[in-house]
Amino acid sequence: xxxxxxxxxxxxxxxxxxxxxxxxxxxxxxxxxxxxxxxxxxxxxxxxxxxxxxxxxxxxxxxxxxxxxxxxxxxxxxxxxxxxxxxxxxxxxxxxxxxxxxxxxxxxxxxxxxxxxxxxxxxxxxxxxxxxxxxxxxxxxxxxxxxxxxxxxxxxxxxxxxxxxxxxxxxxxxxxxxxxxxxxxxxxxxxxxxxxxxxxxxxxxxxxxxxxxxxxxxxxxxxxx
Amino acid sequence: xxxxxxxxxxxxxxxxxxxxxxxxxxxxxxxxxxxxxxxxxxxxxxxxxxxxxxxxxxxxxxxxxxxxxxxxxxxxxxxxxxxxxxxxxxxxxxxxxxxxxxxxxxxxxxxxxxxxxxxxxxxxxxxxxxxxxxxxxxxxxxxxxxxxxxxxxxxxxxxxxxxxxxxxxxxxxxxxxxxxxx
Numbered sequence: 001x002x003x004x005x006x007x008x009x010x011x012x013x014x015x016x017x018x019x020x021x022x023x024x025x026x027x028x029x030x031x032x033x034x035x036x037x038x039x040x041x042x043x044x045x046x047x048x049x050x051x052x053x054x055x056x057x058x059x060x061x062x063x064x065x066x067x068x069x070x071x072x073x074x075x076x077x078x079x080x081x082x083x084x085x086x087x088x089x090x091x092x093x094x095x096x097x098x099x100x101x102x103x104x105x106x107x108x109x110x111x112x113x114x115x116x117x118x119x120x121x122x123x124x125x126x127x128x129x130x131x132x133x134x135x136x137x138x139x140x141x142x143x144x145x146x147x148x149x150x151x152x153x154x155x156x157x158x159x160x161x162x163x164x165x166x167x168x169x170x171x172x173x174x175x176x177x178x179x180x181x182x183x184x185x186x187x188x189x190x191x192x193x194x195x196x197x198x199x200x201x202x203x204x205x206x207x208x209x210x211x212x213x214x215x216x217x218x219x220x221x222x223x224x225x
Numbered sequence: 226x227x228x229x230x231x232x233x234x235x236x237x238x239x240x241x242x243x244x245x246x247x248x249x250x251x252x253x254x255x256x257x258x259x260x261x262x263x264x265x266x267x268x269x270x271x272x273x274x275x276x277x278x279x280x281x282x283x284x285x286x287x288x289x290x291x292x293x294x295x296x297x298x299x300x301x302x303x304x305x306x307x308x309x310x311x312x313x314x315x316x317x318x319x320x321x322x323x324x325x326x327x328x329x330x331x332x333x334x335x336x337x338x339x340x341x342x343x344x345x346x347x348x349x350x351x352x353x354x355x356x357x358x359x360x361x362x363x364x365x366x367x368x369x370x371x372x373x374x375x376x377x378x379x380x381x382x383x384x385x386x387x388x389x390x391x392x393x394x395x396x397x398x399x400x401x402x403x404x405x406x407x
Contacts, residue, residue, distance in 0.1 A: 015383075016386070019367065043392065047392045051389075142268050177316050178318070181320070181321065183321070184303050187301070
């Protein structure tokens with residue numbers, strides 16, 4: 001099973017989708033999922049598919065003002081894109097996203113003042129929503145800010161283990177210079193508190209979800225062949 | 226520190242890496258690079274972790290470098306190098322190429338593949354509907370562009386936009402020279 005990375009691209013980031021795919025391929029990734037709040041506005045998405053030797057997919061990051069608007073946005077995006085992620089910016093968003101089975105991945109901000117709650121973790125486990133750990137603060141922060149972030153991450157990781165939720169790991173890259181290789185990301189995850197097997201599984205997980213979501217499901221457990 | 230008894234000598238590993246940065250000249254000083262790596266290592270693992278690893282920069286020519294570390298600290302070294310995101314305020318990334326037990330084998334295994342690493346400077350411009358600016362450099366199909374609108378690349382704090390020739394004209398991945406789509 002190959003490793004998959006989740007990344008942003010231009011215009012939200014500073015590298016085009018094809019440059020991200022090219023760099024990810026040279027770093028040893030088997031696939032890359034380009035996440036964007038506005039997937040229709042991505043610069044030259046077709047060029048990314050011309051990069052051979054790496055699987056490229058475009059996913060959507062659902063973003064809205066209120067919980068109700070977010071729910072309808074998730075519903076519309078899940079029918080159009082094979083991968084839907086939500087940035088858990090507030091407790092309301094986290095709760096809503098963890099209760100929606102259309103959400104594939106919920107990024108939790110790892111803030112010690114707003115840790116992942118037990119109710120949200122239980123709901124995420126029931127609805128098969130994975131919890132995403134963006135390791136970019138480990139790269140960009142220093143000192144006390146980073147130690148607080150690591151403390152919050154360990155707390156969230158304990159809940160993820162307790163409720164058997166799938167974790168996902170990403171470097172949160174928005175530029176090709178922010179991409180890291182799978183081995184580097186596993187080493188960083190080890191520093192953050194992940195076991196080696198957990199980190200490896202977390203890097204493979206997006207590929208498996210992508211494969212499942214691309215199949216034609218008529219209902220829960222019913223596939224049209 | 227040199228041990229008097231060969232049996233007490235610590236085993237070492239050597240890692241070849243390539244530095245990718247936004248630096249226009251492509252020449253980052255070895256002292257600055259080692260300062261960033263040491264700072265990253267100290268910040269991640271503390272004084273005792275840094276002392277146990279004994280990280281040393283053996284050689285660095287501005288792009289390719291060789292670093293020595295203790296054989297039990299491979300993951301820590303990878304993490305310390307991965308945590309370097311800028312060198313003297315210029316966005317950079319250290320790409321690990323491989324690890325070996327001796328300097329000779331590290332050079333033999335990993336350096337021949339990295340022969341063609343020089344960047345071409347460029348003075349051409351791109352004028353498209355979504356994007357316009359000066360090409361800073363090209364390397365194969367990779368194109369670094371300095372956008373006219375500096376806020377275009379403000380998303381991740383980068384100075385340049387990373388593009389490929391595939392974005393600019395829909396050329397083929399293996400295209401080069403005059404067929405690079407520029």
